[in-house]
Amino acid sequence: MTKDLLTLGNKTFSSRLLTGTGKFASKTLIAPMLAASGSEIITVALRRVDPTADQGNILSHIPDTVTLLPNTSGARTADEAVRIARIAREAGCGDFIKIEVITDMQYLMPDNYETLKATRILAKEGFIVLPYVMPDITITQQLYDAGASAVMPLGSPIGSNRGLEMRSMIKRIIEISKLPVVVDAGIGRPSQAAEAMEMGADAVLVNTAIATSGDPALAGKAFAMAVMAGRMAFLANLAGKNHLASASSPLTGFLRE
């Protein structure tokens, strides 16, 4: 098999598991998780500094070989997302940006309209834009036209571990998208990650399920293996389901006609 690489913007990756730095009990768990999972892209967030909090630098726990994916969490508008993206790049985080604009604080659903506006602006400025969106066919096409480098539909609400509640819409997006499809949010178990990959997703982003597990390195490895298995199953083009039985062994009776 030729090398099966994921391309996002001008970079290629062999791992199709994106991870996040949120919710770890200790920052020291992040590097072992990255090593065990082989994840090559990890998200970080930007916030006003809290003088009373631990001021350890989260970036110092991420090896240089891993691509940073700053997110624009906390942004309520396209303009705020653009401002966060510019600050992150100025601060030396590179060109990757996950656009996350949320105005719905009850369900934490992304605002596709503001996300699209921010994508247009940042793609023109040379960012590699990975927008986190509500799964929708129209936005997928619009993000492509706006210069996004991927589309990241949610599987289920952030941190819910409920898996692919948006299954049928994600399938439609995979069918029509000219951009890599990264299923982001809600993936709580390796089997759910495998399911997304079997459906033909190009990658998945998993944070909560790994970070809040009892052993993030082990969970990271489990997710990485599930992502690989799901990807291989997709590439192998598995046969569909049959309503009726279909014998795996010859149907002739043993020692009979």
Added chain:
Amino acid sequence: MKINLNGKLVETHCHSLMDLVEEQGLNPTSLIAEYNFAVVKQESWGHIHIKDKDNIELLSFVGGG
């Protein structure tokens, strides 16, 4: 003078951005400073003279998904 620091009006007598970071008791290594909506590299903090009504954001990267 009064400046707008991280969204709050703060009274300060600091001369430079570097003084302000020290006054706030912050560790500069992981800090990002935005001075009047433009990011300023750490090497220049000592040369940024703070004036009345300046808008300053002191930010850092944190865990996030």
